[in-house]
Amino acid sequence: MTKYILKRIVMSIFVIFLIATATFWLCRAIPGGPFDKEKPLNATTIANLNKKFHLDKPVSEQYVDYMVGVAKFDFGPSYYHINESVNDYIDRCFPVSMTLGVWAMIVATLLGIPAGIVSALKQNGWQDNILKVLTTLFVSLPNFVIASGLMYFLGIKLRLLPVSMWGTWKEMVMPVLALAAYPLSYFTKMMKSSMLEVLNSDYIRTAKAKGASNFIVIYKHALKNALLPIITVMGPMFASIITGSFVVEKLFVIPGLGQEFTKSIFNRDYTMIMGLTIFYSILLIASILIVDVLYAVVDPRIKLGKEGK
């Protein structure tokens, strides 16, 4: 077990290293310097700025410096916001995004799994048919369509909820729902098909032959098996929540990290773009790692350390 986890951690660090390297060189490949603004600055200012941000050093040295920084979880200063570092932004904005994301995940899991179970148990009944339509819609619609729909009907027409800002629970409802729509529908679909498959399996027949009641068959024997595939998609779902939050934060004016990320692109704030890309990658790879380890813990069939994967 420890061996497996260690192996996965080393692999993850290697992947993060690759991503950081690729990001660094990509950003260096951008034509024009970081201080080419609409209003041209004079040569001495640029020289000073270059000196301040160590851009006068050879690129290879800059690369090493940057990687050392990343290793220490230090993404350097922002090129755009004078006297602020990328880490300042992460410290300030990430908790907001995290709250939003975690709530969306909780909502998606707590509603999606029971909805999937209902759909499977009442296959082709009215509950299943309604859920089929809803999940098909919410899996394919872009989240800005869902978000603006919510905003229009709940916020503007019915005036039930505030349409922007962040803080109170009322302000959180719509962004969380908009962000949860996709993972929620995905979980429902997945849970349904996994439940149906499990209910058809031989060991469910054995459980029934042992005299287990319907309740025990479903909630003991079927549920645990049916939940396993759900765990494997938790990682990718987390990724979709992150990218979804770019849109949702912009739309509902939420001061989160996604909003900062899009802003930094407009500002051509390269260190910020670089830093946040790497930060998000670390986040995702860590979440995939956690999910894999969790899966290995939950499923007794996976023998850790021996096979590796």
Place this chain on the structure above:
Amino acid sequence: MAKVLEVKDLCTSFFTKFGEVKAVNHVSFDLEEGDVLAIVGESGSGKSVTSMSVMGLVAKGGKIVNGEINFCGQNLVGLPEKEMEKLRGKEMSMIFQDPMTCLNPVFTIGNQMEEVLKFHHKEMDKQQRHDKMIEMLEKVGMSNPEERLKQYPHELSGGMRQRIMIALSLLCSPKLLIADEPTTALDVTIQAQIMDLMRELSQEINTSIILITHDLGVVASIAKRVIVMYCGQIVENAAIKELYYNPKHPYTWGLLKALPRLDMKENELQPIPGSTPDLLLEMKGCPFFDRCEHAMECCREAQPPYYEVEPNHLVKCWRYHPDFKEEP
């Protein structure tokens, strides 16, 4: 001897979008206490559906449409699900074909065995349940029973899992054990062991067995009576010796000829030509008509009744009509 099970005129159908499939078609048989009854037939002959009807576990879309299943004097057809749950696992239990997939992969052996005792023997405490499980595991010949309880199914071999299944199904000393092709998925060397184990244990606790198989060879060692099924119908019902030495139905002849024996020459093994007919089609005549070497015009026109050719030997074939004479 008392009758444990009496199946009368049982019909089980599956209702598909293409129509009604009569998987079990007017089947009747008895099983006496301590007896072993074998049901033999090709896949799709309705032998598994018959047993699932007895257990009350006919799969989705299927329904018992006619008949009675009297189990220890109680008719199971139409019995409420709650009552069936009390019987299943306690009075009647089942072993399935594939021991690889029949145990729940995410629970330990101990957990899955203990469950049965929790369902049916609420008076037992943890220690008693534990002792009972250990006793049963020892009976089925498992080494390190303490260890086994903590293991997961994937940690055991196929033969070991089938032993666990046997232990599990006999935990509550049921009156009836249905074994649905219990050895088909196992290595040949282990098949005999499992069969012996089943026979010994059932004698010890006086359990009657219905053994479902497509292999007449397996039957010989253990069964007392044999029922041959074809297309949802019983075509022949006889004591084991009678069936081997004096088979009457052309289908049974075919099955016996298709059975490899050591004293056979290489090309003596004869398959039955063709395959089972589509159960969706309404059959006017004998379902075996198309594949029968001896088919006659009457076979196409009408289904034969049962003829009792010897005491307790029933055959469903026109050849045993009193007026029948073999054509020269």
Place this chain on the structure above:
Amino acid sequence: MSEMNPISFKKVPKSEKNTEKILRPSSTFLKDAWYRFKRNKLGLFGAAIIILMILFAVFGPIVIKADYMTQNLSMAYQGPSAGHPMGTDALGRDLFVRMAYGARISLSCGFVAALISLVIGVTYGTIAGFVGGAVDNVMMRIVDIISSIPSMLYLILFMVVLGNSLWNVFLVIGITGWQGMARLVRGEVLSLKQREFVLAAKVSNVSNWNIMWKHLIPNAFGPIIVSMTLSIPSAIFLEASLQFLGLGITAPMPSWGGLAQEGIGAIRTFPHMLWYPALFISITILAFNFMGDALRDALDPKQN
């Protein structure tokens, strides 16, 4: 019943029995697939919507004589009318025409991006599957790594590096979405290359290149088509989201995502500006998904 009829014990000759019934006339794979596709109403509906969208994209700007750039501030924020079937935007530009141009962008983005990821994915997957061994291992590891990061993230990075012209958007979306295709093709190739006909080709000295193109890829045709159809809506989805964030192609070129973003600004007062693009994006994506699912059922029946 036996009492009713006189019983005839006459033997029936073998020729009158149907031992081996041929139940259905034979049919080609494509005929079967077409038959299955035709029966799928949702799939047909999707196909119809897609055709309508293409017609709208091609002929929309011809029906209404206006171009997407002409501003007319006196006509700003009009609701739908005879002259402007979908109304006008903040600068008085005709929304119908802008929507039609948006359809051109979104649809071509979908097709071009799907084509690019098809080419990359098929090439990559075929090489990995065909060469096998360590090469395959490393190549698939790379795919794993790339697909563990959401495409939106490096899509944005590429856009920043390459600049946001129309073709760059297509290209970037194309090169971020090929991993699924690569996995699929690799899997197909791996299983196909074990089959006898490939062995037969090898024995008769056909070159690897020819085996790949003449034997492997045509056999993986069904799943590839399905996967490609299903990658079109995700490309449209990505383009619209990118545009909605303001990171796609630059104004005044209208794309659905951009129009939706403009619409959000006027959501309180002129919601029609939001509804048209939102509706069009949604039904186009749904239509492609429906058609893709129907194609999967038709071309790849073993999957279900």
